[in-house]
Amino acid sequence: MSNTILEVRDLVTRFYTEEGIVYAVNGISYNLDEGESMAIVGESGSGKSVSVLSLMKLIPIPPGKIVQGEVILNGRDLLQLSNEELYNVRGNEIAMIFQDPMTSLNPVLTIGLQMTEAMQLHLGMTKEQATARAVELLELVGVGNAEDRLNDYPHQFSGGQNQRIGIAMGLSCNPSVLIADEPTTALDVTIQAQIMELVLKLKEQLGMSIIWITHDLGVVANLVEKVIVMYSGFIVESAPVNELYKHTSHPYTKGLLESLPQLAAQKNERLTPIPGNPPDQTQEPSHCAFAPRCRYVIDHCWEAIPPLESIGPDHFSACWRSQEIRSGLTIEAQTEGSAA
Amino acid sequence: MSQTIEKQAFIETASSDDVIIKIRGLKKYFPIKRGVLRRKVGDIKAVDDISFDIKRGETLGLVGESGCGKSTAGRTILRLHEPTDGQVDFNGRDLTDLSKSEMRHARRDLQMIFQDPYSSLNPRMTVGSIIAEPLVIHGIGDSKSRKKRVKDLLELVGLNPYYVTRYPHEFSGGQRQRIGIARALATNPSFIVADEPISALDVSIQAQVVNLLDDLKKELGLTYLFIAHDLSMVRYISDRVAVMYLGKIVELGSRDDVYEHPLHPYTQALLSAIPMPDPELEGKRQRIILEGDVPSPANPPKGCRFHPRCGYATDICSQEDPEFRNLGTSDQPHMVACHHADQFV
Numbered sequence: 001m002s003n004t005i006l007e008v009r010d011l012v013t014r015f016y017t018e019e020g021i022v023y024a025v026n027g028i029s030y031n032l033d034e035g036e037s038m039a040i041v042g043e044s045g046s047g048k049s050v051s052v053l054s055l056m057k058l059i060p061i062p063p064g065k066i067v068q069g070e071v072i073l074n075g076r077d078l079l080q081l082s083n084e085e086l087y088n089v090r091g092n093e094i095a096m097i098f099q100d101p102m103t104s105l106n107p108v109l110t111i112g113l114q115m116t117e118a119m120q121l122h123l124g125m126t127k128e129q130a131t132a133r134a135v136e137l138l139e140l141v142g143v144g145n146a147e148d149r150l151n152d153y154p155h156q157f158s159g160g161q162n163q164r165i166g167i168a169m170g171l172s173c174n175p176s177v178l179i180a181d182e183p184t185t186a187l188d189v190t191i192q193a194q195i196m197e198l199v200l201k202l203k204e205q206l207g208m209s210i211i212w213i214t215h216d217l218g219v220v221a222n223l224v225e226k227v228i229v230m231y232s233g234f235i236v237e238s239a240p241v242n243e244l245y246k247h248t249s250h251p252y253t254k255g256l257l258e259s260l261p262q263l264a265a266q267k268n269e270r271l272t273p274i275p276g277n278p279p280d281q282t283q284e285p286s287h288c289a290f291a292p293r294c295r296y297v298i299d300h301c302w303e304a305i306p307p308l309e310s311i312g313p314d315h316f317s318a319c320w321r322s323q324e325i326r327s328g329l330t331i332e333a334q335t336e337g338s339a340a
Numbered sequence: 341m342s343q344t345i346e347k348q349a350f351i352e353t354a355s356s357d358d359v360i361i362k363i364r365g366l367k368k369y370f371p372i373k374r375g376v377l378r379r380k381v382g383d384i385k386a387v388d389d390i391s392f393d394i395k396r397g398e399t400l401g402l403v404g405e406s407g408c409g410k411s412t413a414g415r416t417i418l419r420l421h422e423p424t425d426g427q428v429d430f431n432g433r434d435l436t437d438l439s440k441s442e443m444r445h446a447r448r449d450l451q452m453i454f455q456d457p458y459s460s461l462n463p464r465m466t467v468g469s470i471i472a473e474p475l476v477i478h479g480i481g482d483s484k485s486r487k488k489r490v491k492d493l494l495e496l497v498g499l500n501p502y503y504v505t506r507y508p509h510e511f512s513g514g515q516r517q518r519i520g521i522a523r524a525l526a527t528n529p530s531f532i533v534a535d536e537p538i539s540a541l542d543v544s545i546q547a548q549v550v551n552l553l554d555d556l557k558k559e560l561g562l563t564y565l566f567i568a569h570d571l572s573m574v575r576y577i578s579d580r581v582a583v584m585y586l587g588k589i590v591e592l593g594s595r596d597d598v599y600e601h602p603l604h605p606y607t608q609a610l611l612s613a614i615p616m617p618d619p620e621l622e623g624k625r626q627r628i629i630l631e632g633d634v635p636s637p638a639n640p641p642k643g644c645r646f647h648p649r650c651g652y653a654t655d656i657c658s659q660e661d662p663e664f665r666n667l668g669t670s671d672q673p674h675m676v677a678c679h680h681a682d683q684f685v
Contacts, residue, residue, distance in 0.1 A: 043542040044513075158633040159406075188405035188569060190630045193613040197629055215543055218615035222622035241619050259547040260617050261572035270554075271576055273547035277512045 005209050006032040006055075006094075006177055011069030013047075013054045016062060020282045024050045026233040027069075029308075032177065037203060037210040039220040039241075041256075042230035045278050048213050051230070052179050056090050057083075074176065092122040095175035099182040101162035105154040111165050112150030115172060122173045137168040141198060160191035167198065171206065179211045184219065196223055217256055221245065226314075229253045232279045232289035235308055239315040249317040249326040251294045288319070296321050360396040360531055360563050361417065365389055366426035368409075368416045372638060384638050386412040388587035389426070391664075394531075399557060399564040401578030401595070403571055403610070407634055409587040410567045411455075414533040417565065418450050419443055430531070448478050451524040455536040457516035461508040467494070467519055468504030474526040493522040496559075498552060514545035518552065525556070533565045538573060550577055572614050575599055583607045586645040587637055589664065593674035603667055603676040603684045605650050644679065652680045 013025040025047040032038055042048040053059045055071050055078060071078040073093060081089065090096075098104035106114055115137070116130035125133065131150065138146035141164040143157075154162055163183060170178055180199065184192040200223065203210055212224055220227060221241065228238040229250065237250035248254045255274040276293035288294070291301040300320050308318040311326055319325065367390075369383040386409045394400045404410045415421045417428050419435055428435040430450065438446060451474075454460035461470055471490045475481055481489060491501040497518040508516055517537060524532055534553065538546040554577055556562060568574045574581060575595060582592040583604065591604040602608045609628040616622055630649050635641055641648050647657035656679050667685050668674030 043544060160633055188634075189571070189613040190405060190609060191633070192615075193627060193629050196615075197627075216615065217543075218617040221615065221617055221619040245617065245619055256544060257617055259544050261547075261576050262616075269576070271547035271550055273551060274544035275548075277514060277545075278542065 003034040004031045005034045005074065007070070007072040008051075008055065009070040009072070011051060011054060011071065012067040013050055013059065013064060013069075014067055015064050021284070022281050023283075023285060024064075024233055024281065025054060026285055028230070028233075028235045030228055030235070030238065032209050032211065034176075035203075035207050035209060036226065037212065037224040038226040038228065039212045039214060039224040040228045040230060041214055041217055041220060043215050043278060045232070045281060046230040047233035048215075048230050049181055052096075052181065052211060052213060055179075056094055056096075057086060058090075088122065091118045091175070092173045093175055094177045094179060095170040095173065097163075097166050097170045097178065097180045097183045100186045101159055101166050101183075102154070102186070104166060105162060107154050110151050110153055111157070115150070115165070115169050118169065119172050133172065134168070137172055138165070140171070140202070141165070141168045142194075143168070159187055160194060163187060163191075163195055164198065167195075167202070171202065174206070175208060177209045177211065179213070181213045182215070183212075185215070192219070199223070217253075218260060229256070232281060232285070234285075234289060234305075234318060235316075236290065236319070237315075237317045238308070239312070239317075243312060243315050247312060247315065247326050249311055249315065249322040250290075250319050251296045251321075251325065252290045254325065255293075255295075290319075296325065358396050359393045360431065361394040361565075362427075362429040363393070363417060364391050364427045364429070366391070366413070366416060366428065367424040368412050368421055369424045382638055385587045385640065386637060387416055388637075388640075390584075390587075390589050391426075392582060392589065392592055394563060394565060395579075396530075396563055397557075397561055398579040399566050399577050401574035401581040402565060402567045402584060403569060403574050403581060404584035405569060405610075405634055407586075407637065408584045409637065410569075410584050411535050413584070414452075414535050414565055414567050418447070418452060418533055420452070445478075448474075448527045449530050451527065451529040451532050453517075453520055453524045453532060453534040453537045456540050457513050457520055458508075458540070460520055461516055463508055465507075466504065467506050467508065467511075470508070470519060471504075471523045471526055474523060478527055480527065489526065490522075493525055496525065496556070497522045512545075513541050514548055517541060517549050521549075521552065521556070525560070528560075529562070531563045531565075533567065535567045536569065537566075539568065539570060546573065553577060571599075571610055583610070586634065586640050588645060588677065589675075590646065590678070591674075591676045593668060593676075594672055597668060597672070597674045601674075601684070603674065603681040604646075604678050605652050605680075606646050608684075644677070646678075654680070 009029050010027050011025055012027050015022040015024055028051055040048045050059060054066050066079060078089060112134060115134040119125045119130040119133055134150060135146045143149060143161055143164050184195050212220060214220055224241055227241050227244045229236050231252050237253045248257060258272040259274055274293055279289050285305060287303060288301045288306050291297050306318045306320050308316045311317050311322045366387055368387040369385055371380045372382040372384060374381045390413060402410050416423050423436055468490050471493055472486045475486045490504055494501045494503060499518050538549050541549060550573060557564060566577055578595050581595050581598040582589050585606050591598060591607045602611055609630045612628045632649055643658040643660055644662050647653040662677045662679045664675055664677040666673045666675050667681055
């Protein structure tokens with residue numbers, strides 16, 4: 001189980017825009033093991049999507065630029081590959097499921113054509129072989145009547161079905177890593193539950209590694225083994241899922257969990273929001289990015305960026321006060337973070 | 341201005357149990373047109389015969405999945421869509437009978453907060469003129485008193501009053517939503533329809549806005565119709581909750597009744613589908629996974645509209661439309677439209 005399949009080392013991505021440099025991803029590193037499922041959790045602007053798009057050089061260059069880093073997949077550094085070589089990786093070794101199933105499928109092509117394209121290209125299948133495999137895949141993801149429906153267009157399917165088709169396309173070339181970029185955000189809760197159930201089942205069956213990107217800590221609780229929390233382009237905490245929820249050690253993760261509504265809530269209980277606003281990423285980071293919103297903030301937070309340090313079994317946190325927070329001994333700072 | 345607020349709040353607490361909006365048999369059908377002559381070939385029954393009351397000072401949560409008609413219902417109540425049929429009594433007056441100019445006048449008391457804080461604010465207007473616009477339209481105050489009012493409103497929603505000269509793009513999503521809320525409050529309304537006001541916001545910001553709306557309600561004695569698809573947030577803000585499915589209300593009751601003892605199989609499925617941020621609880625939970633998708637509102641299933649996806653469905657469900665009946669007490673009604681709901685009581 002512990003064969004590392006994907007290794008990301010010190011990845012830095014920036015966007016050079018007219019308004020200045022956007023520091024989108026600020027040096028993140030992680031490993032993904034064979035058959036492991038991992039979640040990258042963060043809010044909009046946390047760099048979670050940019051960080052995985054950078055793996056396959058899928059960000060627009062320019063204005064984007066991968067400033068440094070290594071992405072080792074099956075022993076090769078993807079960032080050193082030529083575009084031609086990358087074509088063979090994208091969709092083949094790493095596949096992606098996108099957020100919005102309505103816009104990620106081409107509306108003027110039948111789903112049969114869209115599904116078989118990649119298989120003919122990457123696996124050298126004939127049209128007939130690819131069609132047969134497409135039918136198989138559609139049945140696997142639970143789109144009924146697959147043979148007839150290959151000639152339908154995306155608008156003839158519902159959102160949930162389109163997402164199933166997106167998943168089937170992602171699986172078509174037997175990727176070793178499947179990246180799911182908020183695949184359920186555009187869907188209703190009942191359909192979201194269907195899709196999560198499906199991905200869990202497929203992972204068991206096919207044994208691939210999954211990176212699940214989401215802003216919702218609730219979604220990943222039952223879905224993945226490891227969680228990485230990102231804030232402002234940094235990994236602020238990473239841990240196995242049970243450890244993360246039980247011994248939350250970074251103030252941001254703690255804040256995220258507390259601001260989520262609990263279904264088992266008591267009457268008239270109030271939510272605990274994180275004060276302030278998301279960070280401005282056009283400033284070169286020089287201190288902890290969460291400090292302006294943090295209730296545990298101390299002077300040192302404004303002086304240096306806290307490194308991601310081991311604080312427990314497979315548990316890493318980037319906070320000067322992680323140990324205190326983890327053990328629950330913390331005395332909160334006297335002054336609240338500078339709220340809006 | 342603040343005196344009026346105080347007076348209003350006093351009256352409202354004095355008679356907190358009376359009904360501010362009474363909705364009876366409200367329908368909104370959108371025609372489906374086909375062919376060269378654009379002949380009408382059918383209807384999308386977006387809202388199909390819904391009736392309920394909203395009590396003064398309460399928050400009624402209206403939940404359902406996309407396409408169930410919850411937003412259309414909210415807009416039809418304010419006559420932003422002309423209702424196909426039905427009545428909306430607001431403080432004893434039927435809004436559907438009002439002329440256009442009377443309706444415009446009535447809108448002083450009826451405001452709306454929109455889902456998307458990016459598209460609902462005019463990017464070319466300053467924050468000050470955005471918030472003052474309702475005051476100008478309704479001819480409230482002179483330019484000096486309006487300026488003062490705008491500053492008061494900004495402060496009320498937790499923004500710096502110096503922001504009046506700034507433009508919407510200078511603000512984050514959560515701040516924009518606060519601007520939208522300030523605009524809705526400008527005319528001192530008594531009833532606000534909040535149409536998914538938090539679903540476009542980041543998780544950490546959602547809680548800020550929910551708490552703000554709750555505080556404003558208490559401070560100003562407002563009544564909300566809070567439309568959302570996120571059931572877990574609705575629980576925090578609502579006194580009563582209505583669940584919609586395919587244009588109909590299938591369950592309506594006090595918050596605790598609906599969340600702790602849901603009587604409609606659809607509500608039960610919706611609640612069980614909410615992911616919980618706790619791996620231990622998640623592992624123990626029994627999920628009800630609904631099969632298939634929501635059917636088209638152009639051609640809803642016969643009988644109970646939920647029956648093709650329902651685990652409890654029997655013959656009667658595909659034949660007869662279930663009655664919307666009270667299975668709670670007369671003091672605390674718990675309404676449900678299901679033939680088999682008795683077994684869940």
